[in-house]
Amino acid sequence: MPRLLERLQDEITALDAQSLRRRRQIAETACAPAQSLTLAGASAPRTMLGFSSNDYLGLAAHPALAAALAEGAARYGTGSGGSHLILGHSRAHAELEERLAGWMAPFIPEAQSLFFCTGYMANLAVLSALGGAEAVIFSESLNHASLIDGARLAKARVERYPHCGVAALDAQLGACDAPVKLIVSDAVFSMDGNIAPVAELLALAERHDAWLVLDDAHGFGVLGATGRGVLQAMGLRSERLVLVGTLGKAAGVSGAFVAAHRTVIDYLVQRARPYIFTTAAPPAIAHALLASLTLIEGEEGDLRRARLQARIAQLRRGLEAILPADGSAWLPDSPTAIQPLVVGDNARAMQAMAQLDARGLRVGAIRPPTVPAGTARLRITLSASHSEADVARLLDASGDALARPWKEAA
Ligand SMILES: *Cc1c(COP(=O)(O)O)cnc(C)c1O
Numbered sequence: 289m290p291r292l293l294e295r296l297q298d299e300i301t302a303l304d305a306q307s308l309r310r311r312r313q314i315a316e317t318a319c320a321p322a323q324s325l326t327l328a329g330a331s332a333p334r335t336m337l338g339f340s341s342n343d344y345l346g347l348a349a350h351p352a353l354a355a356a357l358a359e360g361a362a363r364y365g366t367g368s369g370g371s372h373l374i375l376g377h378s379r380a381h382a383e384l385e386e387r388l389a390g391w392m393a394p395f396i397p398e399a400q401s402l403f404f405c406t407g408y409m410a411n412l413a414v415l416s417a418l419g420g421a422e423a424v425i426f427s428e429s430l431n432h433a434s435l436i437d438g439a440r441l442a443k444a445r446v447e448r449y450p451h452c453g454v455a456a457l458d459a460q461l462g463a464c465d466a467p468v469k470l471i472v473s474d475a476v477f478s479m480d481g482n483i484a485p486v487a488e489l490l491a492l493a494e495r496h497d498a499w500l501v502l503d504d505a506h507g508f509g510v511l512g513a514t515g516r517g518v519l520q521a522m523g524l525r526s527e528r529l530v531l532v533g534t535l536g537k538a539a540g541v542s543g544a545f546v547a548a549h550r551t552v553i554d555y556l557v558q559r560a561r562p563y564i565f566t567t568a569a570p571p572a573i574a575h576a577l578l579a580s581l582t583l584i585e586g587e588e589g590d591l592r593r594a595r596l597q598a599r600i601a602q603l604r605r606g607l608e609a610i611l612p613a614d615g616s617a618w619l620p621d622s623p624t625a626i627q628p629l630v631v632g633d634n635a636r637a638m639q640a641m642a643q644l645d646a647r648g649l650r651v652g653a654i655r656p657p658t659v660p661a662g663t664a665r666l667r668i669t670l671s672a673s674h675s676e677a678d679v680a681r682l683l684d685a686s687g688d689a690l691a692r693p694w695k696e697a698a
Contacts, residue, residue: 346673347540360575376568481622509538
């Protein structure tokens with residue numbers, strides 16, 4: 289084997305030895321609580337009850353959205369034909385941006401929006417474009433990888449601030465005399481489910497003349513009375529807000545948007561390389577997203593958000609009742625669809641996941657370095673399409689898994 293290949297293989301082998309090698313499973317059927325999956329190395333699929341999707345409203349396989357996608361393809365074809373600045377920007381993209389701008393208008397003065405192929409690219413775009421050489425980026429320590437990578441791509445200096453550390457951030461901002469400051473935070477933290485102190489962050493942005501970039505990947509569609517996300521839930525309004533929302537999670541399709549004052553959006557169109565140098569997503573995707581927004585803001589969205597809330601309450605009540613008395617597992621305060629059951633020890637998390645797996649239940653086990661040492665967890669995510677019986681099944685199996693003794697990792 290050439291030496292170059294050997295080097296790669298050595299690294300993969302080392303990951304394998306630490307049980308850190310990642311493998312994919314193949315979904316044979318649409319995203320739904322009960323889904324047929326072929327696991328890595330398995331010869332036949334199994335039907336599993338899953339608690340790890342980001343399909344919070346259960347729209348990923350909604351027939352109305354599949355029909356809208358087909359209608360969009362019939363109208364616009366499959367490919368966009370080019371980048372947004374050349375000829376790929378279709379009427380469907382423009383309409384979607386207008387709808388989203390209207391959604392955000394109560395929270396951002398003179399709001400406009402810009403559609404991206406993915407949230408990852410939207411975050412790269414915002415941070416690299418606004419974080420020029422004269423800027424400093426203040427990055428929350430539990431931020432998503434895409435924000436971290438966006439900060440790396442930016443020419444700005446990057447300072448991390450402690451998780452939800454409003455006082456520390458205040459001091460860091462006060463000590464900074466850069467002409468451009470960006471506060472950057474997940475709105476809902478992806479491994480813990482808690483919501484960032486966004487009102488306090490905005491107050492700091494106002495006091496220190498900074499932008500506040502919020503990544504609402506897990507809030508859009510779910511939080512707020514009509515699903516417009518964290519800004520609606522918290523009742524914020526400012527021209528300093530730059531909101532990134534993703535459209536592949538609760539919205540059930542794919543893509544993302546940035547909403548901000550029209551000058552920010554115009555600047556991104558001129559300067560954001562992840563916007564400019566890539567082929568526009570198929571117009572049919574934008575067409576399907578228009579249908580998704582109609583569902584999210586309508587009665588169906590209300591119903592689904594209420595169902596999701598009921599499942600969250602059911603799960604939390606049930607888990608609280610089965611937590612071991614010795615405090616060796618705990619449930620952080622999360623009001624969202626992301627519900628981590630922290631079991632501390634890595635081996636215990638793996639063992640619990642295997643026990644759930646044996647009973648046909650799919651839950652992710654998250655270990656360091658993704659989360660701090662000693663906080664390995666089962667990361668449960670809920671969807672409006674989970675039934676009361678689905679959650680009851682998870683609770684039943686979790687009770688058994690938690691009751692089992694476990695071997696401390698060597
Ligand atoms: C999923 C996610 C993203 C990336 O969005 P994609 O559309 O999947 O690329 C960005 N930020 C956070 C917090 C996420 O959870």
